[in-house]
Amino acid sequence: MDWQEFLRRESGIHGLSMEQTDTLLAALFSPDNFPLNQAQLSIKFSIAEATVSQRMGQIYRKFGKSFPQLLDQKGAGKLDILCTKLKEKYYQQPEPVVATPDPNSSPYPEEFRSLIEEKIRRFCGREFVFNTFQQFITENPHGYFTIVGDAGMGKSSIVAKYVSEHKSPCYFNILVERRNRPELFLKSIRRQLIDRYQLPNSEDADLPTLLAKVAGKLTAGDRLVIAIDALDEVEQEPGENLLHLPTTLPDNVYFLLTRRPYNLGQRRLTVSPGVPVKELDLRDNKYVNDNQEDIKEYIRFVINTDSDYQNGLKNWIQSRSIAETDFVEQVAKKSENNFMYLRYVLPAIAKGDYNDLSLKQLPDGLRQYYQSHWVRMGMEAKPGQLMEKVLYILLEIGTPIPCEMIAGIAKMDECDVGKVLEDKWVEYLKKQDVDGEMCYTIYHASFLDFLKGKREMDSKRKIFKEVNQRIAEYLEEGMA
Known part of the structure; x- marks a missing residue:
């Protein structure tokens, strides 16, 4: 078994994800050479150094069960310890055990x-x-x-x-x-x-x-x-x-x-x-009717079948004396055949976010929906607030990161940042468990485009410079 195969086996034994495995293989590409540092790995994978630092921290925690010295080591030097311990194990490795595929495994990845x-x-x-x-x-x-x-x-x-x-x-x-x-x-x-x-x-x-x-x-x-x-x-x-x-x-x-x-x-x-x-x-124009019918079917499904939102939607419709068929027709038209629009607007109606609006006042199309929510959240009235900083940090980092890291970059209380992530913008963010740590990214490419548009329309605003400066400072502190 060569060195890279050995590292892959060890990665599997210690539960590393695919991205963490790739990072480890690149960092320790040969037992005879010095490991790559975070800056070199950042360039190799075209990702932020913060992402490299996060991955390496997760790798150290997972290997810490086998090599407690990693957990005892404070600051720099962990990669050298890991490299030394893995080389010791590599040169004393037993014959590999060939695994057989599990017939009961998931039908997709x-x-x-x-x-x-x-x-x-x-x-x-x-x-x-x-x-x-x-x-x-x-x-x-x-x-x-x-x-x-x-x-x-x-x-x-x-x-x-x-x-x-x-x-x-x-x-x-x-x-x-x-x-x-x-x-x-x-x-x-x-x-x-x-x-x-x-x-x-x-x-x-x-x-x-x-x-x-x-x-x-x-x-x-x-x-x-x-x-x-x-x-x-x-x-x-x-x-x-x-x-x-x-x-x-x-x-x-x-x-x-x-x-x-x-x-x-x-x-x-x-x-x-x-x-x-x-x-x-x-x-294509020849699919307009097909798209409209599918959109209407989706709206009817949520109104009549979806236990999460059907009661709220029915109450909103009935309180305005609207026929359900009219509601379906008008919202389908406003959606501009976009299912992501419905994913946001229908839950918002059900939760009471649009109790002050009539059917005609609902936003037209996905981009207007994003802009309408931006305004309703007070982003135009109070630019530079924590909510805006959190969104632009997620935009700039571009990979799943934990609340603690966002708070560290924003230099704000982690509890306040958590409220933004879990309350104010929860529909627009994807929350996922990354090796036991809850991390956040922007949910959909359309919202990512909207935020990039905001940045490009006013690229000289102080908040953009401030966010990028704080990211740089956070990375420098992590390297110290």
């Missing part, structure tokens, strides 16, 4: 389980999308099928629904979690394909090789569909297909892709002549 379950919880409609994709599969021996749509039109939910029903291998690119690099995609898909199809000697195989091996195992009538969400959020060097997707495909192998519309000059998928390619653009 654990890293995406919560996302898939959330997306399909209130899923409605979209039969025209699934029918069109099924027709594409039936009519073509292999190929790429891409769903195009604006932020909030339900592309991720469509992929989640397909994966939940067909148990397809999948990958969700998530910009706000930095889960959007080709190497992360390949590792995840490789692991899924190896586990599902029992592919020996494939631990280092590239995607075309993996697909060829799977195609050779498919029996008559079987197909491999790999679902990939949000190609527009992929981060990689220009010059090749996004995620290095192959230009040719074996028979019975298909990709179901989603992306937002490209701007001119952005990378597109390039395939060899003869490889079938089809796009379904949700914005």
Whole structure:
């Protein structure tokens, strides 16, 4: 077993996440060289040093059970201790035990389980999308099928629904979690394909090789569909297909892709002549009626079936003497065929946030909704307040971070920051457990775009300089 394989095994034994494993392998890339420091790792992974520091802290805590010296060490020197202890173990390692896959394991990656379950919880409609994709599969021996749509039109939910029903291998690119690099995609898909199809000697195989091996195992009538969400959020060097997707495909192998519309000059998928390619653009006029019906079905579902919000919505409708059919029609129109709009507006109505408004006064479209909430939260009247600082810290850091870190950067009481995260902006933030520590990121790309727009419209405002200065100071203090 070579050094890198040894580190991977130790990472698995100590419960490191995929990102932590990658960081450890990069930091201790060879037993004969000095470890990389946080600044070098920050450059290698194109992430903030704060993120590197957070990952390394989690790595030290997990290895602390085996090497208590890590927990006793204060300040610098922990990486050297970890390197020394791992080298001692490496040169005395026993013969490895080969693990066998668990037949009862999850049908899709654990890293995406919560996302898939959330997306399909209130899923409605979209039969025209699934029918069109099924027709594409039936009519073509292999190929790429891409769903195009604006932020909030339900592309991720469509992929989640397909994966939940067909148990397809999948990958969700998530910009706000930095889960959007080709190497992360390949590792995840490789692991899924190896586990599902029992592919020996494939631990280092590239995607075309993996697909060829799977195609050779498919029996008559079987197909491999790999679902990939949000190609527009992929981060990689220009010059090749996004995620290095192959230009040719074996028979019975298909990709179901989603992306937002490209701007001119952005990378597109390039395939060899003869490889079938089809796009379904949700914005196309021929799908207007389908989108509207799905939106209305979603509204009716929440009003009549969703135990979280149905009572609040019915009370709001009845108190204004509105016919339910009129409410469905008007809110569907205001949504501009955007499911993310409904995800925010319907709960807000149910909770009483719009008790002072009539049906006609509800915001039109997702961007107006964000702006309306921004104003209602007093962000325009009191610029620079803690709520605004918290949002821009999350925007600038760009990866999941704990409340303690946000409070440290903002130089505010952790309890006050917690109230902002758990009360004032809870609908717009994603809360997730990262190795036993609750961390926060911006929930959706559309809100991320809104915040970036705020920053770009007034880039000279004092708050932006202040937030970036405090982030720099916090990182310097952590390195001291």
